[in-house]
Amino acid sequence: MAMLHTVNKSPFERTALQSCLGHALDGASVLLFEDGVYGALKGTGVSGEVAEAMGRVKFYVLGPDLRARGLREDRLIDGIQVVGYDGFVDLVTSHDNVQAWL
Amino acid sequence: MSEIKKFMYVNRKAPYGTIYALESLEVVLIGAAFDQDVSLAFLDDGVFQLTKDQDTSGIGMKNFSPTYAALGDYDVTKIYVEKESLEERGLTLDDLQHLTYEDEDDDWAEKDSIRLVTREELARIMDEQDVLLSF
């Protein structure tokens, strides 16, 4: 069973991303959206933690939320996949369940 | 055609500062009537919801903590409390209400509803759920 975890708050404001990574099993997926997209940036205080987690969990970031915040894809940690809302829908249907880390 | 799904209510926020703790309990109580496989998870600041001795007289808000003690009457027998979340907050099980239910399959013996689990154990339990409600 693979779970889709969603994180919508900035890792610099809330511990939601950390908590998510602490509970995501190997093979799960994490979608960063809304303010959660800041967790996908390279060169931040949490980039190391995220990059390390990428070894066991798949990361996705919502493109529209990145662009809204003026963030270009070349600022993302390598290997994080950018998806649109249609991709968000596909992630939900291709996983067994969804846990929202608010 | 009516399958039973595993419903987990995920509580990660402290009580009173926001309404999420109170209103999530309201969902649990209504949800009890649907005979699903229900469990509650308390992790991160959610563990603060279960502390004993809550006295709200000074803040003018309703003390809804007695509702947790009534959960047993609503067939809620699985209340997972995360060990690491307690420790990170300097709490032990002793700081929490002693929640129990009466097991109808065991001559109505009173049993503990709170199951102390590690982060890793809780992660596995969450993974098995069909529906996860976060507040």
Added chain:
Amino acid sequence: MVNEGPYNHQASDSAYQFTKAALEKGHEIFRVFFYHDGVYNGTRLGVPPQDDRNITQLWQELAEQHDLDLVVCVAAAQRRGILDPDEAKRHGKDADNIAPRFRISGLGQLIEAGIKADRLVVFGD
């Protein structure tokens, strides 16, 4: 499940965009359930600035197009003052404010949706 009101948080926008994308892909949306401050999405009295999206109206239009079931939780709504004509009458209020295409109902509708739908997604803070 939409846990926050319009504008204050992005939750309702995200839920709307997700719902729209799912419908465009041919999926069925069993129900959109508004809880906590999410009930504020169901007021018909909102007058947001003209140069920005009208969130309540967007939900109404989507519901109209796709026959969506937009449900506002009665308990959360009462608490926050979102009433339909029946509720207003029942509680002796001099007005109601529920927006067309939204309906007020109980938490059971949320649980039922969790049981009947294949997936449940929560949008909140």
